[in-house]
Amino acid sequence: QKVDGVDEVIRVDKSENILMDRLYGYSLIDTKNNETIFLDADSIILKHINLNNMENGKYLYKRNSSQLFNSKYNSVYPELANKQTLETMPFLAGLIFIIREKNFFIDLFSISKDLPQNLKKWFGDQYILKKYYDSFPDNFKIIDNTFLKVVETNKNSKKINLSLNNDYTIVTFKGVTKKYMQGVFEAMIKNNFYNKD
Numbered sequence: 001q002k003v004d005g006v007d008e009v010i011r012v013d014k015s016e017n018i019l020m021d022r023l024y025g026y027s028l029i030d031t032k033n034n035e036t037i038f039l040d041a042d043s044i045i046l047k048h049i050n051l052n053n054m055e056n057g058k059y060l061y062k063r064n065s066s067q068l069f070n071s072k073y074n075s076v077y078p079e080l081a082n083k084q085t086l087e088t089m090p091f092l093a094g095l096i097f098i099i100r101e102k103n104f105f106i107d108l109f110s111i112s113k114d115l116p117q118n119l120k121k122w123f124g125d126q127y128i129l130k131k132y133y134d135s136f137p138d139n140f141k142i143i144d145n146t147f148l149k150v151v152e153t154n155k156n157s158k159k160i161n162l163s164l165n166n167d168y169t170i171v172t173f174k175g176v177t178k179k180y181m182q183g184v185f186e187a188m189i190k191n192n193f194y195n196k197d
Helices: 018-027 105-112 117-121 124-135 175-190
Strands: 035-039 043-045 057-062 091-099 140-142 148-153 170-173
Touching: 018 105, 018 117, 018 124, 043 175, 091 124, 091 148, 091 170, 105 124, 117 124, 148 175, 170 175
Parallel strands: 057 140, 148 170
Antiparallel strands: 035 091, 043 170, 057 091
């Protein structure tokens, strides 16, 4: 169905490998003559994003923290076992800019066809993004780490630590924090967050 306020909708057939489907969908977007942001749906935009004045290029967002890969999945993902996320998946695949350049997701999708089935199922997009970056590091720019805030839970209270008074442009909800996303957004609307000066 038509989406209000959207000029063009691109849909792809769903397979059992959702992240590979996303790579394919992203590869269909014309970025050569556009300023394009690729953003995960588990994110809330806090303020206007202006890409018009950015230099041409491909921009990645580097993780601010790292953790050891969850050991209960070691046998399923031996490529990631006993390694830190900054070592194997240093970039958030959910925030990427391509400013007036060729869409490199075309290359990533082509590479993904050779991935083992386990990585096609999960983590493969971030895994090949890192490999691709390592092959062409000079072709990428890094997004300032104050642009995005990853929402995390407080280990003691099990609640989220989130202040919307900071200078972040986007907050993104990962893992168990996704259950708070709707409540946060509804509270923002109720409190006229977007109508404030």
